[in-house]
Amino acid sequence: EIVMTQSPATLSVSPGERATLSCRASQSVSSNLAWYQQKPGQAPRLLIYGASTRATGIPARFSGSGSGTEFTLTISSLQSEDFAVYYCQQYNNAGELTFGGGTKVEIK
């Protein structure tokens, strides 16, 4: 089973600042990595797939990078609506999915 580790657990950022979230896989997942945003009481929302491709309707301030075992989600200039929990998720060749533990982005 591939383990996904996200860091930090909590990130305190001021509006307008840049946020950088990390996700590490215990073994290579190539580019089969997605990022999700979840707000309280809501279902997760797909932000990024293929490690770096924005999903439909996702603002350009969200960007993803990385491949293999190291991945990054960057929010270039945090807006008030971006304060939420972010999860990475991998897909492997056995058809199995794993989520990371999440990073909470909170207002500083």
Place this chain on the structure above:
Amino acid sequence: QLQLQESGPGLVKPSETLSLTCTVSGGSISSSSYYWGWIRQPPGKGLEWIGSIYYSGSTYYNPSLKSRVTISVDTSKNQFSLKLSSVTAADTAVYYCARQTTVVTPGYYYYYGMDVWGQGTTVTVSS
């Protein structure tokens, strides 16, 4: 516009079987490259993938839950279902269904993520 809706009992007794159904509307469950998944989230915790199914009936399960999980599909009703047996309080969670897009060809696969989610349904395990 594709929509997913979970349904099922909100309260299940310990040791019994949790059963949920996800109804797909606005599109066909039999479309190629789409898989249909179940995900859960215990109160205050992160997301856990339970398993996924293709319209042909091929299933993929979380190894940690595999012994207790059965996912099935009914293409005539445009629904897929989850059964989780021998539940305990640790299975108390919000359960989501979602559409998963994966392109799989011999020697190659590409994952497009889970792009459509149901609103989630809360299941409590308690006597």
